[in-house]
Amino acid sequence: MIKLRNVSKQFGNKQIISNLDLDINQGEIVGLIGLSGAGKSTLLRIINNLEQATSGEVIIKDNIKFGFIFQTFNLVNSLTVRDNIKLALVNSTFTESEKETKVIEVLNLVGLEAYIDSKPKELSGGQKQRVGIARSLIADVDVLLCDEATSALDPFTANEIINLLGELNKKLGLTIVFVSHQLEIVRDFCDRIAIIDNGVLCEVDTTINVFSKPKSNISIKLLGNVLGFERYLDDPTIGLITCYSKSEIKDCYTALLENNVDIEATYQHHTKQGVFAHFFIRSAEQIAGYEIRRINGL
Amino acid sequence: MDYNQLVTALGETIYITIIVSILVFLLGLIIGVLLYSLQTKELIGSARMYKLVSGIVNVLRAIPFIILLILLMPFTNLIVGKITGANAAIPALVISVAPMFARLVENTLLDLPQTLLELGIVLKLKKLQVVTKILLKEAFPAILGNFTTVVIATIGYSAMAGVIGAGGLGSFAYTYGFQRNNQLAIWSSTILILVIVFIVEIVSKKIINKIDYR
Numbered sequence: 232m233i234k235l236r237n238v239s240k241q242f243g244n245k246q247i248i249s250n251l252d253l254d255i256n257q258g259e260i261v262g263l264i265g266l267s268g269a270g271k272s273t274l275l276r277i278i279n280n281l282e283q284a285t286s287g288e289v290i291i292k293d294n295i296k297f298g299f300i301f302q303t304f305n306l307v308n309s310l311t312v313r314d315n316i317k318l319a320l321v322n323s324t325f326t327e328s329e330k331e332t333k334v335i336e337v338l339n340l341v342g343l344e345a346y347i348d349s350k351p352k353e354l355s356g357g358q359k360q361r362v363g364i365a366r367s368l369i370a371d372v373d374v375l376l377c378d379e380a381t382s383a384l385d386p387f388t389a390n391e392i393i394n395l396l397g398e399l400n401k402k403l404g405l406t407i408v409f410v411s412h413q414l415e416i417v418r419d420f421c422d423r424i425a426i427i428d429n430g431v432l433c434e435v436d437t438t439i440n441v442f443s444k445p446k447s448n449i450s451i452k453l454l455g456n457v458l459g460f461e462r463y464l465d466d467p468t469i470g471l472i473t474c475y476s477k478s479e480i481k482d483c484y485t486a487l488l489e490n491n492v493d494i495e496a497t498y499q500h501h502t503k504q505g506v507f508a509h510f511f512i513r514s515a516e517q518i519a520g521y522e523i524r525r526i527n528g529l
Numbered sequence: 530m531d532y533n534q535l536v537t538a539l540g541e542t543i544y545i546t547i548i549v550s551i552l553v554f555l556l557g558l559i560i561g562v563l564l565y566s567l568q569t570k571e572l573i574g575s576a577r578m579y580k581l582v583s584g585i586v587n588v589l590r591a592i593p594f595i596i597l598l599i600l601l602m603p604f605t606n607l608i609v610g611k612i613t614g615a616n617a618a619i620p621a622l623v624i625s626v627a628p629m630f631a632r633l634v635e636n637t638l639l640d641l642p643q644t645l646l647e648l649g650i651v652l653k654l655k656k657l658q659v660v661t662k663i664l665l666k667e668a669f670p671a672i673l674g675n676f677t678t679v680v681i682a683t684i685g686y687s688a689m690a691g692v693i694g695a696g697g698l699g700s701f702a703y704t705y706g707f708q709r710n711n712q713l714a715i716w717s718s719t720i721l722i723l724v725i726v727f728i729v730e731i732v733s734k735k736i737i738n739k740i741d742y743r
């Protein structure tokens with residue numbers, strides 16, 4: 232649906248994105264993660280034509296419509312919810328009554344039909360973001376580009392927005408590109424993750440693979456805190472076993488106990504693709520049936 | 530003191546203020562939006578044109594009003610047909626105050642978050658629509674607040690213009706108060722000007738409170 236080929240972007244002498252290749256498929260939720268200034272928002276803006284790539288190609292399937300969800304909601308404060316949403320239809324051929332029907336439809340989808348006449352000042356952060364989502368939906372978009380869409384929200388509200396986006400992904404087949412530094416949200420929400428560092432795409436894989444077997448140093452740095460790696464990164468005596476199902480986790484735990492292996496810590500995670508767990512163990516050279524990786528050798 | 534003259538002078542000041550304010554609002558808004566658009570690459574984005582328009586605005590703002598009034602006398606004579614009276618003050622007042630308002634409009638628009646401009650682009654609005662349907666709507670309460678300052682400046686300038694024959698309360702205070710040493714004439718025109726300023730401020734504050742959803 233979206234193919235980025237050898238895309239680079241420079242601002243003056245500063246290289247923001249370097250020779251980046253990425254495919255985004257229809258209906259999937261792709262997370263773009265990286266440190267601040269890594270180039271992920273710029274990449275999103277290139278996809279949406281808010282910025283032009285200095286070189287390379289952005290190949291987009293014909294007639295694809297993009298919606299953009301901003302971190303700061305970006306509502307016009309002097310307009311009502313209705314008029315904010317109608318902004319997306321200014322140049323459409325719909326009649327006023329058709330526009331009104333569509334506004335009610337999208338407000339139903341985001342659960343805000345009772346707030347149609349409210350001004351943004353009267354809404355909470357989560358409600359404002361719902362209006363932002365409704366404003367994108369009314370234009371019948373195919374791809375929703377979310378730039379830190381939940382970063383300005385408290386964890387509870389952020390989850391509500393994520394659930395809403397997840398429902399819209401299922402119900403409308405929306406493709407979602409989700410830039411965020413909230414790794415727990417990315418883990419629970421995205422099908423695939425692309426990790427960007429200094430404008431370079433370091434890793435792109437399914438969420439479970441990125442989280443269970445991070446390959447690049449930047450992945451370990453970024454995900455370390457979530458995965459529990461961080462505490463052991465400099466300890467060569469620590470080994471790691473990763474299990475990919477509930478039964479495997481149970482069997483592994485039993486085996487570790489039977490072999491009197493010291494378990495330093497365990498971390499269990501649920502992703503969209505399933506459950507996995509890390510066992511951090513000390514002083515075990517081998518345990519039958521399980522691959523032990525040394526963390527500093529990841 | 531001639532009360533009929535005072536009432537006439539009050540009428541002239543109100544007349545000058547209203548006409549000049551309307552013209553300044555329209556002209557200042559257009560020039561302010563132009564200044565903003567010229568330095569915004571997503572709209573017009575022309576550094577050279579910006580320098581030119583900005584330079585003209587700066588020059589007009591820098592000339593002291595009383596000197597501008599004298600400089601513009603031939604121009605005033607050309608379009609108004611005379612160089613004294615209420616109408617004669619209007620061109621100089623507009624040319625002096627509109628650049629000030631234009632700068633305030635420009636700064637108000639520059640203070641808006643850049644993401645609002647991007648919103649217009651994302652929603653595929655035309656450039657003029659981005660300005661009228663998003664930016665000016667969002668900036669309107671602040672623009673109105675700035676406009677109040679400009680209207681009050683206009684009242685002050687109109688009194689100054691009165692001294693060299695433009696009529697109004699300034700002229701009344703000078704002719705009947707200063708030249709004839711009539712304290713009552715000076716104080717009554719001063720109080721009337723203060724009343725006009727207070728009314729402008731109160732009305733403006735009420736309107737801004739009503740429309741301001743920031």
